[in-house]
Amino acid sequence: MELNPNVPPSAGRGRRIATAIRRPRTQIWFLLPAVVLYGGFFILPTLASYWLAMYDWSGLGPLGDFIGFDNFRRVFEDQEFRRAALHNLWIFIALFVMTNTVSLFLAVLLDRKSWMRGPYRAIIFLPYILSPVVTGFIFEVLLSPNIGIVNPALDAIGLGSLQHTWLADPRTALPVIIIALAWQWNALATVIFMAGLQNVPPEMREAAITDGASPLGVFRHVTLPYLAPAFTVVNVLLAIFAFRAFDLVYVIGGAIGAPNGATLVMGTVIYGNAFGKGSFLDVTTRMSYAMAQGIVLFVILGLVAALLLVYLSRRERRVH
């Protein structure tokens, strides 16, 4: 219930001032709760991360020495972090290929009118709402050498020689994680493509068909251009999904990236440095260093997302 003292009482503005006097400045009260929460538990911690990343601090006890950008330099020399970043890149590439082929194809099939469309869509989208713990557990038990069904199934169809301790072999552990991530990611990718397909005006397609275009030609020259915005959204979200991956990877590989660091991603390395690797071998924490790694991850993510966004939106403009 206060007056705004900054409004000068000049002539001709009488009406506006009258309104200002009559109306209390409630907009501040509307905004305040969000600002307090968000400022205290989001903005402040983010800024504090940048500041603390310049110290040599384990996270416990008093703050260590100020070491400037030393932590950041170490991040780039850190073999473990570089290996993890490479794994993130593999995840991104594999899912990128799958998204723009399999998910797109499924979306096109789902765009056809059919009474089964609802059920198909509901089932294909289902993995997206399952928690990472549920998904990770499902894949872990399917491939388990004790109770899994993948090995017995291979045996049953005469491919017994392919039986494998999938998650204990460094060569197959990461591919398994990629498949689990793909299982979940495909749901969202397909649905976004489907939403994009609904923007294609049916008249355009009919016109192309009347002009004698083949189904493939219609897809190439009519459908794809209209899908450009969906491509942008899907691939930018994918970059965020792939480079920020943590939950599912942690459930399957843990903070040590079992086996032998083969499933480490940047997210799990950061967690391991900040809170210890959870094993009896390594309980040391390096919180400041973890924050520096987190900032590097943030910058990488920002760069990849920005590059994709620029490239894909240029393409969007070109096709329209």
Add this chain to the structure above:
Amino acid sequence: MSTSALNVRRRRSFVTWVGAHSILIIACLLVVAPIYFLVLGSFKSVEEFFASPFGLPKSFGTDNYERAWTEASVGTTIKNSAIVTVSAVFISTVVSCLASYSIARLPLRGAMFWRLLFVGGLIVPVQLIMVAVFITMRWLGLLGSLGSLILTYSTFGIPLGVLVLVGFFQALPKELSEAATIDGASDFQTFRMVILPLSMAPILTVMILNGVWIWNDFFIALILSTKPSLETLPLGILNFFGVYSTEWGLIFASVVISALPVVALYLLMTRRFIAGMTAGSVKG
């Protein structure tokens, strides 16, 4: 068009029809088969897992579920999950509704700045700031209470809430609130009596998106649950699995229990879920 050409076209469209449906059915099987295996497993005893990996369980008794409730402490962790999810969804929705309304409709200076500040939170990696949130909570003495979880989830739900709701409020006709103001309603009365009743659909979208995320998340709980009595359901399952990795039936049952509320809600409101998820992502 000659009859034979028509026949060729018909035959071709039949082949496409069969092909399309087979591919979709295979895709659906790839989704459903692992879930089916999970649900069946939740009724099996440990011996049955080894004896018949593909077979049906001998009985569909609730033994595993009862033991999971007590021995895997699902009874406690599900209560924590429920308290945290319901409180955080409530706080987050109220707070982002109010903020979005002031950004979209009230004479707020720097509305664009506030909007970007809130929505920008969507791209910050949780891993980066959770370390600092942990330190903040420890400093405030909130570590070791469910309050720290509720506050963190409420805060992290704001970016999505603001993203969806500002867009919606801006699309509402201005005349609605102006009419109420002329009739002498305060900003808050206008908001509650005129705007809120019209905004139930996007609010529900925000509640679903944040609710599913909070119920499923274990990362924030992993960092802030400093003692077993504070564990949420996903975290409890993860820790139980780490210690008793041979109690398969119990773990299967806990996993099914954890997924059940979300899946049930999803099956009841599939359309709203899918629409909400695409709304949340397309605008982001």
